[in-house]
Amino acid sequence: MAKAAARLKQVSVRGVVQGVGFRPFVYRLAHDHQLTGWVLNHSGGVEIEVEGPAPALDAFVHDLTAQAPPLARIVAVEVSDAPPKGHSAFEIRHSVAQEGRYQLISPDIATCGDCLRELLDPGDRRYRYPFTNCTNCGPRFTIIRDIPYDRPLTTMQPFAMCPACQREYDDPLDRRFHAQPNACPVCGPHVWLEGVGEPGRRLAERDDAIRQAGAMLLAGKVLALKGLGGFHLACDATNGAALGILRGRKGRPAKPLAVMMATLDDVRQHCIVSDEEAGLLASQQCPIVLLRWRGESTVTRAVAPGNLYLGVMLPYTPLHHVLLRDLGRPLVMTSGNLSEEPIAQTNDEARRRLGPLADAFLMHNRDIYARYDDAVMFHVPCGNPEDQASSPQPIRRSRGYAPFPVRLPFEAGQILAVGAELKNTFCLTRDDFAFLSQHIGDMENLETLEHFESSIALLQHLFRIEPKVIAYDLHPDYFSTKYAARNPQHALRIPVQHHEAHIAACLADNGWGPDDGPVIGVAWDGTGYGLDGKIWGGEFFVGDYHGFKRAAHLEYLPLAGGDAAVYNPWRLALGYVYALTGTVPDLPGVSEQAVRIVCQQVELGLNTPLTSAAGRLFDAVAALAGVRHEVTYEAQAAIELEMLATLWGGGMQAEAGSLAYPFDLEHGDDVVVIRLRRLLEGIQDDLAGDRPPAEIGWCFHHTMAELMIAVCQQLARERGLLTMALSGGCFQNRLLLGLAVPGLERAGFRVLLHRQVPCNDGGISLGQAVLAHFEAQ
Numbered sequence: 169m170a171k172a173a174a175r176l177k178q179v180s181v182r183g184v185v186q187g188v189g190f191r192p193f194v195y196r197l198a199h200d201h202q203l204t205g206w207v208l209n210h211s212g213g214v215e216i217e218v219e220g221p222a223p224a225l226d227a228f229v230h231d232l233t234a235q236a237p238p239l240a241r242i243v244a245v246e247v248s249d250a251p252p253k254g255h256s257a258f259e260i261r262h263s264v265a266q267e268g269r270y271q272l273i274s275p276d277i278a279t280c281g282d283c284l285r286e287l288l289d290p291g292d293r294r295y296r297y298p299f300t301n302c303t304n305c306g307p308r309f310t311i312i313r314d315i316p317y318d319r320p321l322t323t324m325q326p327f328a329m330c331p332a333c334q335r336e337y338d339d340p341l342d343r344r345f346h347a348q349p350n351a352c353p354v355c356g357p358h359v360w361l362e363g364v365g366e367p368g369r370r371l372a373e374r375d376d377a378i379r380q381a382g383a384m385l386l387a388g389k390v391l392a393l394k395g396l397g398g399f400h401l402a403c404d405a406t407n408g409a410a411l412g413i414l415r416g417r418k419g420r421p422a423k424p425l426a427v428m429m430a431t432l433d434d435v436r437q438h439c440i441v442s443d444e445e446a447g448l449l450a451s452q453q454c455p456i457v458l459l460r461w462r463g464e465s466t467v468t469r470a471v472a473p474g475n476l477y478l479g480v481m482l483p484y485t486p487l488h489h490v491l492l493r494d495l496g497r498p499l500v501m502t503s504g505n506l507s508e509e510p511i512a513q514t515n516d517e518a519r520r521r522l523g524p525l526a527d528a529f530l531m532h533n534r535d536i537y538a539r540y541d542d543a544v545m546f547h548v549p550c551g552n553p554e555d556q557a558s559s560p561q562p563i564r565r566s567r568g569y570a571p572f573p574v575r576l577p578f579e580a581g582q583i584l585a586v587g588a589e590l591k592n593t594f595c596l597t598r599d600d601f602a603f604l605s606q607h608i609g610d611m612e613n614l615e616t617l618e619h620f621e622s623s624i625a626l627l628q629h630l631f632r633i634e635p636k637v638i639a640y641d642l643h644p645d646y647f648s649t650k651y652a653a654r655n656p657q658h659a660l661r662i663p664v665q666h667h668e669a670h671i672a673a674c675l676a677d678n679g680w681g682p683d684d685g686p687v688i689g690v691a692w693d694g695t696g697y698g699l700d701g702k703i704w705g706g707e708f709f710v711g712d713y714h715g716f717k718r719a720a721h722l723e724y725l726p727l728a729g730g731d732a733a734v735y736n737p738w739r740l741a742l743g744y745v746y747a748l749t750g751t752v753p754d755l756p757g758v759s760e761q762a763v764r765i766v767c768q769q770v771e772l773g774l775n776t777p778l779t780s781a782a783g784r785l786f787d788a789v790a791a792l793a794g795v796r797h798e799v800t801y802e803a804q805a806a807i808e809l810e811m812l813a814t815l816w817g818g819g820m821q822a823e824a825g826s827l828a829y830p831f832d833l834e835h836g837d838d839v840v841v842i843r844l845r846r847l848l849e850g851i852q853d854d855l856a857g858d859r860p861p862a863e864i865g866w867c868f869h870h871t872m873a874e875l876m877i878a879v880c881q882q883l884a885r886e887r888g889l890l891t892m893a894l895s896g897g898c899f900q901n902r903l904l905l906g907l908a909v910p911g912l913e914r915a916g917f918r919v920l921l922h923r924q925v926p927c928n929d930g931g932i933s934l935g936q937a938v939l940a941h942f943e944a945q
């Protein structure tokens with residue numbers, strides 16, 4: 169009787185449905201509803217054929233999305249009817265590869281709760297085994313060579329499963345059914361400890377290696393640890409001397425470093441953790457989260473000198489869990505590289521590049537196919553909590569997030585956008601997906617360029633994309649621009665202005681549709697090539713994907729000495745004050761001769777490009793206020809000014825209105841220029857009156873927020889626009905965000921902030937791709 173009523177449905181599911189336990193879920197679901205047929209993975213997703221009574225089929229299709237496994241992200245389900253075939257059972261069939269089709273794969277996922285329990289259970293066969301994983305966790309994009317995502321196409325290919333692992337892998341009801349990286353101490357990869365003097369000489373193997381590595385770290389040594397997407401350099405975060413050695417060897421005197429802590433409870437001892445931040449820390453992506461650092465924390469202040477925030481992450485591999493628990497204290501975990509080089513990938517590369525930096529290596533024999541740095545997130549609860557403005561934002565989008573696509577609110581062609589020079593990412597589009605690469609880095613050395621080119625090749629291959637359009641930055645000297653000039657050969661080449669790309673990225677990040685109308689875009693950062701050949705970065709635009717118009721900007725000021733000014737903010741302070749007032753500010757420690765040279769450069773315009781960049785203004789004010797004259801990493805002076813101002817301003821928000829310095833809006837023909845003479849004079853008067861730098865910094869941040877609001881209100885009046893998009897590296901400044909966003913919302917604006925891609929140059933490629941798509945139409 170049941171046979172007579174049998175119907176057959178063919179179901180195709182698109183999204184992240186492979187490597188996440190989707191087929192066993194389908195298998196169980198079919199059994200629950202007493203249906204027959206099959207399920208299989210192919211290059212484009214999962215295909216299902218189910219046969220049975222109509223009501224059971226309907227319930228099956230409903231439950232397919234309603235009860236999908238935790239890591240699955242379903243993008244589309246297509247269902248069609250076909251004549252019944254008389255299937256006698258339900259089975260899982262072998263994967264099928266198809267030309268030109270692609271699939272979404274889950275990014276790498278932190279060790280799940282079930283695996284952690286096994287890892288810490290002395291009775292379990294995977295007790296302390298550093299490669300424990302299952303369908304719900306473990307490596308993905310760091311080990312994949314090709315699709316479909318199956319073991320032979322990953323770097324697990326050399327490891328043949330033992331009978332016990334094979335049984336798990338074959339059993340649809342097991343948590344490790346088709347877990348491609350499945351492994352155990354009998355059959356899987358293993359770790360060893362290796363000295364640096366004689367490469368390859370092993371000091372200890374397997375669990376002994378982990379215990380000895382822990383002992384070395386406790387004794388103040390610097391270790392290179394092979395992880396998921398590359399090597400880390402690690403040392404005891406409570407040991408100032410060990411950290412000093414690491415910083416000295418790495419050539420990174422002051423840039424904040426990240427710390428790994430064993431558990432959330434540990435994190436709470438060192439930092440203030442909100443519920444949202446706790447959620448981020450413990451999420452399956454397991455990013456570094458910037459947290460307010462407690463004064464009583466035993467993590468040495470030199471980990472993030474002059475900073476109120478500490479970058480913290482939880483263990484995300486079994487090796488981290490075991491090591492951190494053995495140690496019982498936090499570990500500095502910074503990318504295994506020399507300053508500015510990409511994270512080391514292969515064992516030989518690590519021996520060569522990190523040998524001089526580390527005292528020993530904790531190595532393993534599972535290859536890393538693609539480099540992924542740790543992702544960095546921050547959460548500023550500013551603005552209306554109902555609104556998106558209070559969502560967490562990425563600072564670096566990498567392991568755990570990339571290359572999971574950003575959904576576009578339109579169908580794009582096949583486009584490659586090559587990004588910017590610093591914090592580079594690139595973006596490939598097809599259908600309604602924008603695949604942003606992981607963080608590639610600063611394009612300053614051969615290793616990074618190779619990382620850039622090989623990552624483009626890999627993602628083009630994995631997602632079967634052959635770009636017809638290539639988008640790039642206007643800056644003629646960017647490496648990415650030069651790459652775009654020669655690759656791919658027959659593509660249509662479209663240059664995109666840096667700050668317009670920032671605003672377009674913010675819009676796409678928020679799902680802004682092509683017909684949703686124009687917005688006011690505020691793009692504030694440290695540098696970007698302008699349409700007039702000057703250096704922009706304090707920009708207000710009006711427009712949308714179909715085109716932007718520059719509506720206002722900070723006035724042009726001299727970058728005396730070009731790049732030298734970026735690393736010596738005293739040059740900015742002097743050049744700005746001299747250009748605007750004709751006077752020379754008091755800069756203790758700067759020689760008269762140096763002052764004379766800079767003044768001359770400004771007068772004659774010698775090696776002195778003009779810039780409207782807001783980031784440079786923050787640096788200049790920091791130097792003028794005596795916070796810092798020279799920097800060793802980008803935005804260091806501005807960050808230290810923000811920290812001082814934040815401490816000063818704690819609890820003073822209510823009086824904000826009266827604290828700003830004056831500024832002037834000058835109306836040109838079709839653009840408003842923000843004049844800063846009175847602002848700088850006000851700061852100099854305060855310095856003469858011995859007002860503390862922290863208070864000056866506080867007032868300056870208020871001024872910048874008020875200035876932004878004033879300009880936007882004027883543009884809104886003229887054009888009737890009430891939505892704003894904020895983008896550019898300056899919006900990593902929490903104090904600025906915390907002042908500007910509520911102020912803008914009080915003024916009636918809806919404020920769009922980044923949520924999926926960074927506001928800094930790491931998000932540029934998304935905007936380039938989107939603008940190139942509409943330009944190419």
Ligand SMILES: [Zn+2]
Nearest residue numbers: 280283302305
């Ligand atoms: Zn697991």
Ligand SMILES: [Zn+2]
Nearest residue numbers: 330333352355
């Ligand atoms: Zn095994």
